Amino acid sequence: MNAKIRITVNGKRRILDKPLPVRNLWEEQKETKKPDIVILNGFPLDDWGQSFVKDGDSIVLVKKGQMPSRDEFESMLTARNSPDLQKHFRKAVVGIAGLGGLGSHVAMALARTGVGHLVLVDFDLVEPSNLNRQCYDAADIGRNKTDALADRISRFNPFVKISRHQLKLDKHNVFSVFSECDVVVEAFDRAEGKEMLVHAFGSLDFHSKCLVTASGLAGIGSPNDIQTRRLTHNIFLCGDLVSAAKQGEGLMAPRVMIAAGHQATAVLRILAGRE
Amino acid sequence: MKIVLEFPGFLQAGTLQSGESLELDTGTTVSQLLNSLGVSEDHQRHITPIINQEESRAEIELQPGDHLFLYIPVGGG
Structure with a gap:
């Protein structure tokens, strides 16, 4: 036989x-x-x-x-990621607060990995000055970042569910916007926004959800200074903690993308129960 | 009592290096510690104290063996 x-x-x-x-x-x-x-x-x-x-x-x-069928695409992701990891990623809901240098790359990475549902939030339009580090191109200039990024993602993974919120997040609306999310990525440009989200996730309302925030990624300092550390039981911090964006210390694609890679990896580790 | 203090490199905290342990009087609050280290008012307004991996407040009294991390967000994204 x-x-x-x-x-x-x-x-x-x-x-x-x-x-x-x-x-x-x-x-x-x-x-x-x-x-x-x-x-x-x-x-x-x-x-x-x-x-x-x-x-x-x-x-x-x-x-x-x-594009392969949904079934084929899911099979390929499962083969790549392993069935055990993919089952966690597929059912996950991840929010991304800010779709600039950090957020656009985090969203791309998570969509490519097969996270099932992304909640994209930004009030802003794509500007020419964004092209040095953000995941857009000239054809996107003047478009809402939420729409431009959702379209971009759909070209390689049309099966990810995307919820778009074109609004400015604040301490009042943050809880409703991210109510469905398991993990939220803080990808704001301004320090005040980062602080607001850290406080929101320190509150009882979001005690059971995780936040992955970033701080310190400007300039051309050593990429090895960018690290991920756990701040609290539900807040993770990526960056070198020092390099603020300022005159003479601009935001450049390589370090921004490294920090975004740290954030996306932290999200996947949380979803997989490894943090 | 002894605690361990960590803070971002841009913060001026006298001659203290981040990660060092330091001796404090019993009952010292985070706010009192920051004042004694000469941390500017401007920085203090944006500091979130994280004590033993829990978000805390400046008026909280530190306890022996505490690990205090001073979280200050820096812009860029």
Whole structure:
């Protein structure tokens, strides 16, 4: 009796009774159209009309420029992240307060990772001066940041749920805007906004939710000075704690993106129960 | 009594280095400590004291063995 052949096709596991030519993988599934490219174990396959799959193979069937189905996309994320992590990320609701240098990159990172629901909040429009570090391009200038970022995310992950709030957060509306969230990312530019959110999460209303705040990321100081530390049971702080944005100490893409990477990683660790 | 004090590098706190332990009189409040270290009024207004990983207030009396972190947000994002 032949041993079973275990393979993955576009992230989904399949078990075959016998070796099959690669082309049978889509011919036997009516919904799968003939691919433009076949990637076998990470490498494009030139003679895919002739090749047979073998046990352990990973096959990706690609239609150029076409988004995979929700099911396929979720399978690929699960394969990348592991089922255990992905189940936490998929059901999570993460708020992002401010969609500038920090917030736009945090949102992109979390959407790419597969967080299920993002609550995007900013009152501002994209300006030319934002392009040095924020995740927008010239075509976005003059648009609401909430809309521009939601559109950008939808081009690589149209399945993430996005709630948009084009408003200025304050100590009164913050509780209703983020009421659904498990974790909120503080990504404001001004110190007063950072302080307001830290106090909100120090209050009983948000005692069971986590905040990931940032402080100290301007200039070209050592990237290794940017760290993540736990301030309280539910507040995490990313940054070097020192480098404020000021004349001669501007906000530049590399350190801003490093701090955003710290924030996004802290969010994922919280969601995974590792903090 | 002894406590450990941590603060961002831009804060001027006399000759004290962040992370050092210091000896205080029993009953010293956070506010009294900041005054004795010469921390400016402007900075004090924006300081959130975090004592043993819990948000606290300037008028709270410190206890032996406390870990005090002075959180001051700096702008940029």
